[in-house]
Amino acid sequence: xxxxxxxxxxxxxxxxxxxxxxxxxxxxxxxxxxxxxxxxxxxxxxxxxxxxxxxxxxxxxxxxxxxxxxxxxxxxxxxxxxxxxxxxxxxxxxxxxxxxxxxxxxxxxxxxxxxxxxxxxxxxxxxxxxxxxxxxxxxxxxxxxxxxxxxxxxxxxxxxxxxx
Amino acid sequence: xxxxxxxxxxxxxxxxxxxxxxxxxxxxxxxxxxxxxxxxxxxxxxxxxxxxxxxxxxxxxxxxxxxxxxxxxxxxxxxxxxxxxxxxxxxxxxxxxxxxxxxxxxxxxxxxxxxxxxxxxxxxxxxxxxxxxxxxxxxxxxxxxxxxxxxxxxxxxxxxxxxxxxxxxxxxxxxxxxxxxxxxxxxxxxxxxxxxxxxxxxxxxxxxxxxxxxxxxxxxxxxxxxxxxxxxxxxxxxxxxxxxxxxxxxxxxxxxxxxxxxxxxxxxxxxxxxxxxxxxxxxxxxxxxxxxxxxxxxxxxxxxxxxxxxxxxxxxxxxxxxxxxxxxxxxxxxxxxxxxxxxxxxxxxxxxxxxxxxxxxxxxxxxxxxxxxxxxxxxxxxxxxxxxxxxxxxxxxxxxxxxxxxxxxxxxxxxxxxxxxxxxxxxxxxxxxxxxxxxxxxxxxxxxxxxxxxxxxxxxxxxxxxxxxxxxxxxxxxxxxxxxxxxxxxxxxxxxxxxxxxxxxxxxxxxxxxxxxxxxxxxxxxxxxxxxxxxxxxxxxxxxxxxxxxxxxxxxxxxxxxxxxxxxxxxxxxxxxxxxxxxxxxxxxxxxxxxx
Numbered sequence: 192x193x194x195x196x197x198x199x200x201x202x203x204x205x206x207x208x209x210x211x212x213x214x215x216x217x218x219x220x221x222x223x224x225x226x227x228x229x230x231x232x233x234x235x236x237x238x239x240x241x242x243x244x245x246x247x248x249x250x251x252x253x254x255x256x257x258x259x260x261x262x263x264x265x266x267x268x269x270x271x272x273x274x275x276x277x278x279x280x281x282x283x284x285x286x287x288x289x290x291x292x293x294x295x296x297x298x299x300x301x302x303x304x305x306x307x308x309x310x311x312x313x314x315x316x317x318x319x320x321x322x323x324x325x326x327x328x329x330x331x332x333x334x335x336x337x338x339x340x341x342x343x344x345x346x347x348x349x350x351x352x353x354x355x
Numbered sequence: 356x357x358x359x360x361x362x363x364x365x366x367x368x369x370x371x372x373x374x375x376x377x378x379x380x381x382x383x384x385x386x387x388x389x390x391x392x393x394x395x396x397x398x399x400x401x402x403x404x405x406x407x408x409x410x411x412x413x414x415x416x417x418x419x420x421x422x423x424x425x426x427x428x429x430x431x432x433x434x435x436x437x438x439x440x441x442x443x444x445x446x447x448x449x450x451x452x453x454x455x456x457x458x459x460x461x462x463x464x465x466x467x468x469x470x471x472x473x474x475x476x477x478x479x480x481x482x483x484x485x486x487x488x489x490x491x492x493x494x495x496x497x498x499x500x501x502x503x504x505x506x507x508x509x510x511x512x513x514x515x516x517x518x519x520x521x522x523x524x525x526x527x528x529x530x531x532x533x534x535x536x537x538x539x540x541x542x543x544x545x546x547x548x549x550x551x552x553x554x555x556x557x558x559x560x561x562x563x564x565x566x567x568x569x570x571x572x573x574x575x576x577x578x579x580x581x582x583x584x585x586x587x588x589x590x591x592x593x594x595x596x597x598x599x600x601x602x603x604x605x606x607x608x609x610x611x612x613x614x615x616x617x618x619x620x621x622x623x624x625x626x627x628x629x630x631x632x633x634x635x636x637x638x639x640x641x642x643x644x645x646x647x648x649x650x651x652x653x654x655x656x657x658x659x660x661x662x663x664x665x666x667x668x669x670x671x672x673x674x675x676x677x678x679x680x681x682x683x684x685x686x687x688x689x690x691x692x693x694x695x696x697x698x699x700x701x702x703x704x705x706x707x708x709x710x711x712x713x714x715x716x717x718x719x720x721x722x723x724x725x726x727x728x729x730x731x732x733x734x735x736x737x738x739x740x741x742x743x744x745x746x747x748x749x750x751x752x753x754x755x756x757x758x759x760x761x762x763x764x765x766x767x768x769x770x771x772x773x774x775x776x777x778x779x780x781x782x783x784x785x786x787x788x789x790x791x792x793x794x795x796x797x798x799x800x801x802x803x804x805x806x807x808x809x810x811x812x813x814x815x816x817x818x819x820x821x822x823x824x825x826x827x828x829x830x831x832x833x834x835x836x837x838x839x840x841x842x843x844x845x846x847x848x849x850x851x852x853x854x855x856x857x858x859x860x861x862x863x864x865x866x867x868x869x870x871x872x873x874x875x876x877x878x879x880x881x882x883x884x885x886x887x888x889x890x891x892x893x894x895x896x897x898x899x900x901x902x903x904x905x906x907x908x909x910x911x912x913x914x915x916x917x918x919x920x921x922x923x924x925x926x927x928x929x930x931x932x933x934x935x936x937x938x939x940x941x942x943x944x945x946x947x948x949x950x951x
Contacts, residue, residue: 222668223630223650230592230631257651264652264809265633267592283554284752284785285711287799293937300914321634321803322554324594325371326711327405327718338371345941 194263195307197271201242210235211243215250224251225261229268238269266321274309274316276354278302281331283322290343291330295319297344298332301351315354357395359436362412364478366401366564367557367596368718369408374398376425377409384432394436400565402478404465405718407447412460412478419460420445465716468735470697472705473521473558473681474721477565482600485607488568494613496684497572500579501621509580510536513683515691517703522548522639522676523751523780524856525702525769531673534663535581538671543583545574546667546674548644549590549597552636553752554803556783558707559677561719563590563597566681567604571614571627573683578625581673586627589644593634601629636753636807640855641666641674643809654811655855676781678707698724702768712749712785715740722767729763732786743788747871751780753800753807754860756867757793776867778860792889793872794879798826800864808857815858818849822865831892834880843869888950891935895951900925902947909939909948 214231218224228251232243239262248255262268280286280295299305302315309316325331328340332350339350363369363378381396402410407421411431418441420431427445434440441457449463460466471477480487488494500509514529535543547570551559563570574586590598605627608614616624630648637643638653645667647653666672682704686694695703702724708731711717715737722731728748732738739745747757756777758765765771769779787796801823810816825842828834846862846869853859869876878884885893898909898918903925910918910926917933920926928939928948940948 223648225650226633226647227631227650230633260652261650265635266806267633281554284749284783284799285555285717287554288712288785288787288791288796296936320593321552321636322557322593323371324367324551324557324560325405326555326557326709327368327408328371329711329717331371340372343941344936344938 194268195271197238197240199272201240203236203240203242207235208246211246212250215247219251225253225258226265229258229262233268238272240270269307271307272309272313272316275314276334277316277318278351279318279320279323279333281321281323281325281329281333282319283326283329285326286322286330289329293344294330294332294342294347297347298351301347315351357393359394360414361394361396361436362399362414362478363396364400364402364408364410365398365482365596366405366408366477366561367594368401368405369410370596372409373425374409377411377423377428380425380428381432384429385436388432388437390432390436397481398483399480400477400482401474401561401719403469403474403561403719403721404447404716406716416441416457417459418442418457419447419450421447464737465718465720465735468726468730469721470705470723471721472685472694472697473562473678473707474565474719475685476569477561477719480566482565482567483603485568485604485611485613488566492688493568493684494572496687497575497613498619500576500687501619501623506536506580506582509576509687512686512691513580516686516694517691517698517701518679518682518686518694519702519769520676521678521682521706521781523754523778525779528675528679531663531675532577532580534661535583535671535673538664540671542585542668542670543581544667544670544672545577545581545583545586546645546648546672547574547586547588547680548639548641548674548676549588549594550632550638550644551591551594551677551781552639552807553754553781553783555711555752555785556709556781558709558719558782560591560594560597562677562681563594564600567597567600568608569684570601570677570680571604571608573680574627575614575618575625576683576687577673577675577680579623581671583673584624584626586625587630587648587667588627589630589632589638589648591634592631598629598631605629635809636803637809637855637857640857643855644674645672652809654809655857657854678782699766699768699771701770706767706779706782708782708784710736710784710786713739713741713743713788713791714786724768725766727764727766728758731767731784732763736786739786739788741788743790745786746789746791747787747793749777749785749787749796749864750783751778751860751863752783753803754778754856754863755780755783756863757787757796757871758867759871761871776863776870778863790887790889792830792885792887793868793875794826794830794885795887795889797865797868798823798830801826801861804857804861808861812852812854812858814849814852815854815861818845818853818858819861821845822849822862826865829876829879830885830890832879832883832890836877836880839869839873839876839880894935895930896928896933896935896937896939897949897951898926898928899947899949902945904945904947906944908942908944912938912942914938
């Protein structure tokens with residue numbers, strides 16, 4: 192999937208930097224350290240801005256190009272910040288045949304954003320994911336880990352209203 | 356000893372519908388009534404019948420409660436656990452015989468035809484307790500292998516069982532092990548593919564969540580067989596419960612000396628580490644998975660050299676799927692003849708399928724190879740709900756194909772599925788009904804492969820995109836009959852020229868729908884019509900004048916004001932304004948709105 196790249200100013204704190212340095216130190220000697228370091232860095236910052244990737248490249252002693260190659264390859268990594276509430280719609284096969292596309296359309300219309308985008312107030316972001324594994328509840332929508340199963344487009348407004 | 360055991364499903368499906376809250380509420384209510392020394396609450400893995408979750412079973416009675424809510428918990432504790440009266444309104448209806456009797460779950464249509472080998476402990480034991488696993492013969496296969504058998508004997512048994520890889524391709528497992536055993540190296544690796552990328556398949560996740568030790572034990576056996584001391588499990592980061600339970604299981608096994616140095620005092624060392632996948636479908640391909648464990652972009656590499664010679668970190672490596680490993684300990688304990696007695700001539704044992712889509716009983720089923728698709732869909736799965744008609748079953752995910760109603764009686768095994776243009780894949784089985792458009796489904800899968808193509812080889816990177824463009828042209832009503840021919844030609848080109856299985860199998864959803872549902876493609880092209888009413892560009896909503904009562908409900912619900920009309924007079928939809936959201940049709944109480 193084409194990655195959207197954020198042009199918002201980077202607002203990292205010294206505490207976050209310190210945590211990241213510890214993570215880099217912990218993994219530095221391991222074979223294949225880039226992937227776990229990026230995963231933990233995303234936990235710290237919420238996303239992976241270019242500045243964070245530079246710190247990782249320097250810390251691990253690998254070219255930035257290699258770090259960037261990995262971060263853009265895997266769908267787990269986000270190069271744009273997430274909203275306070277991240278709405279994720281499962282587009283796995285089981286959800287799709289049960290009408291997940293209509294649910295996604297509705298969420299997109301209500302929030303006024305496309306997948307991989309964030310509302311201007313930073314409140315909501317939207318992602319389309321592949322299978323959370325709760326196929327028995329299809330179609331599934333999650334908001335920051337809260338799972339809503341057997342969704343219909345009509346129920347979208349109600350669910351989103353809970354997070355106003 | 357407890358007089359009663361309450362098993363609550365802690366799989367992802369049931370957890371998503373609040374089973375954690377039910378467990379804490381149960382414990383609270385039980386303690387409140389002073390029953391905490393008599394009643395035990397156990398969080399288990401997946402029972403399989405996800406459609407009815409959250410699920411709870413109370414033993415010794417075997418009462419199967421379905422769709423339990425936290426509000427139901429006080430009643431269950433008060434009535435059933437305290438007073439001994441089963442709460443009938445929550446019982447799964449198939450288990451009720453008459454007013455006073457319930458039957459065992461194993462006699463219900465969903466479970467009666469199943470034969471559980473890989474899923475044997477799921478929903479039975481507490482996956483976070485190694486003692487419970489040991490109590491059901493856990494780690495005795497590893498003990499037997501290390502103390503009584505040579506590595507060659509282990510490989511011979513796996514070969515004799517006829518076990519084939521459950522990840523999709525069906526390569527004989529014993530043969531794979533023997534290749535890696537032959538190659539000498541200072542270090543070899545045993546890997547487990549738990550990167551269940553097929554959207555709609557969740558059997559591997561259920562095994563990891565419900566019985567993580569059986570995978571660890573089998574990997575140690577594989578390590579002994581090929582001469583490896585280190586294993587890696589590559590598991591999806593999207594499966595947090597599975598990751599957590601695997602980590603608990605690994606720690607427990609290390610603590611008990613069942614992983615680590617000098618296992619069973621035999622001098623055999625073996626340890627396992629987790630590696631989290633980061634969401635790339637191509638990493639299910641063996642060489643891509645190994646590149647990903649190495650911390651790089653998960654791109655596949657050409658074979659040969661095969662992983663048995665140069666795999667992870669350029670060392671001899673075997674990679675098996677979770678479900679394959681889940682069969683190993685049973686083969687060691689019960690013998691290869693037992694395993695080979697199940698299944699068909701070339702596909703032995705059982706297979707787990709994740710039933711999903713338009714089917715009554717969504718969930719996990721495990722059946723002997725050779726069971727027909729009709730038995731799975733109609734008898735075990737309970738058929739298509741809502742009075743709709745079965746149209747197709749999709750197996751093998753984005754690499755597989757759609758099987759039409761005319762092929763439902765074919766016995767399922769690796770070779771039969773290939774012969775009808777589908778494939779076993781990891782075992783996702785999605786049922787579609789007459790409201791699903793097959794061209795749209797083909798487009799859906801191509802969107803997926805376009806997203807997931809790693810971009811390394813040209814046939815896949817560009818070919819999948821061209822396929823998608825043609826499909827988009829057809830579903831938007833601009834296709835020609837030539838496009839259908841071109842689509843087919845391009846499919847064969849991709850199959851023959853792509854580097855890895857992702858590109859080679861990406862055309863399967865298109866080819867199989869072209870084979871069995873060509874009339875739908877032709878209707879899109881020549882009549883500019885989507886027979887199932889799915890493709891928006893080809894569908895218009897209309898109000899039937901004779902059925903419309905002029906209740907105004909549709910007009911009030913239309914988000915774009917495309918519906919006009921006064922009270923008690925039939926309404927009209929302005930097709931130019933209509934965005935085809937379907938809200939009017941959902942709301943109409945008189946079935947007066949149709950798509951055509």
